Amino acid sequence: MDEHSLSLPQPPPAKRIRLDDDNTLADEDEGPGDAARPETFFDCYNMGDRKTAGYLGFSNTSELHVCSVSWPLLRATAAIHPIAHKLNKELALGLIRDAPRSATSAVILKSWSLLDSDGKGLSNLRKAEHLAIVLINLKSDLARMVAASDNTNQLQHAHDCQKFRTVYPSHLCPPQISYPVKSPLLAPSDGEDFLESYNRCFSLLRHMRNILKSSVYDTRYNTDKFKSGQYVDEKHKPAWMRAQGSGAPPITQPQHGLDSPPQSRRPSAVNETHKPWIPTRPRGLSKSPTSQYALGSASQPSPAAVKEREPSANYQFSFSAIHSIEINPSCEPPPISRSFAILWDHTIEPDYLKPGLKRAMDRAKATGAHLPSKLQKLKKDPCDMNRETLFYEQIRAQFECRALGIDLGKLLLQYNSSTFGESILVTQNLEDEAWSDTQAALADSDNDKFVFRVGFFALNNDDDDG
Secondary structure (H helix, E strand, O other): OOHHHHOOOOOOOOOOOOOOOOOOOOOOOOOOOEOOEHHHOOOOOOOOHHHHHHHHOOOEHHHHHHHOOOHHHHHHHHHOHHHOOOOOHHHHHHHHHHOOEOOOOEOOOOOOOOOOOOOOOOOHHHHHHHHHHHHHHHHHHHHHHHHOOHHHHHHHHHHHHHHHHHHOOOOOOOOOOOOOOOEOOOOOOOOOOOHHHHHHHHHHHHHHHHHHHOOHHHHHOOOHHHHOOOEOOHHHOOHHHOOOOOOOOOOOOOOOOOOOOOOOOOOEHHHOOOOOOOOOOOOOOOOOHHHHHOOOOOOOOOHHHHOOOOOOOOOOOOOOOOOOOOOOOOOOOOOOOOOEEEEEOHHHOOHHHHHHHHHHHHHHHHOOOOOOOOEEEOOOOHHHOOOHHHHHHHHHHHOOHHHHOEEEEEEEEEEEEOOOOOOEEEEEEHHHOOHHHHHHHHHOOOEEEEEEEEEEEEOOOOOOOO
């Protein structure tokens, strides 16, 4: 074991963007999301392009790559710039779920507003409002792209390219693409809640955000090779979206949800069909050990709150972006005394790291080293730590990483939030969070039952113990 590797405070390893050659397959027990629990919606984070494309309804990864630089995505990517460091899907979907609805879409409340400056330090609610507006606009813009003429789309593309270049000057100019462009699924399929469509918009938007944060964007779009890709077969789709059998006729037609475009010559994933989902176990966090520690569950919304309505057949192409600015940011509530749990969660550790961890634990047992409890109470308040590295060091100390020859890998924060009246379970990947935002969530009086879920990796991961 390298003693020096633990001598200096270090954050968890940087996340890796998975690309086309990653062979990530779907989990047989996956199912569509539950509107009462936004955290149950499908998460494409750190998955390969083929599985992401499969969830979005694309048949080839090239369709994902082209759609990612279509004008609706260029506009939405520019719009999330103030909150790009923190995209809280659960809170945003909760806002959309509970918002009043018209015949065609969720109504953007007057109290919601977009930020035009860095959102760091503002409340999670303010940033969730911003993201909710962007997702509603993105879904609407994708529908309009499908319905609009090629010439209109080209003009809009040129307009939004200018905005994108202004917001992201360090990146390559988005390449010119030909319209029509295939959109992701814009209407829920059989067995899906209407929020599934907004979750797909979020997944596509976060995919674009993630490749912009890495070198993938500039490498991928430097040539026209992004227009060719890999076929997405059934095994790369989420389990409930797979066809029942080769050559079998469709069982059901997709449900046309809010903002669904009319029948059009445009290529769109809207018209694809899938088998109904048959649950194989309780949804949510049943795979995770955290479910046994009484984290709480969300109350069911009223049927009217999640009822899907038929869209209007009259779609007019227009600039749908909303530009409103909050002049006085919300003030954070004073910190309150509370406790925080830490759980060693093996379910978030990649399979390829588990053999090394097992060898490290076997070596520790053989030498008589003390094995820490898997569930512990954090001994120091993270709200009092002015640097994120102090928090990592506290976890390393409590789990005796030096003695075991392991180090901190993935770290998730899970808590209940009653910001919107009903309690919802929120899960945040701390690799995506600014430390000030994490501390704001921990200090918010509307949040409770905090659990830090942590995964580790072995420092000496060689096959040969000698």
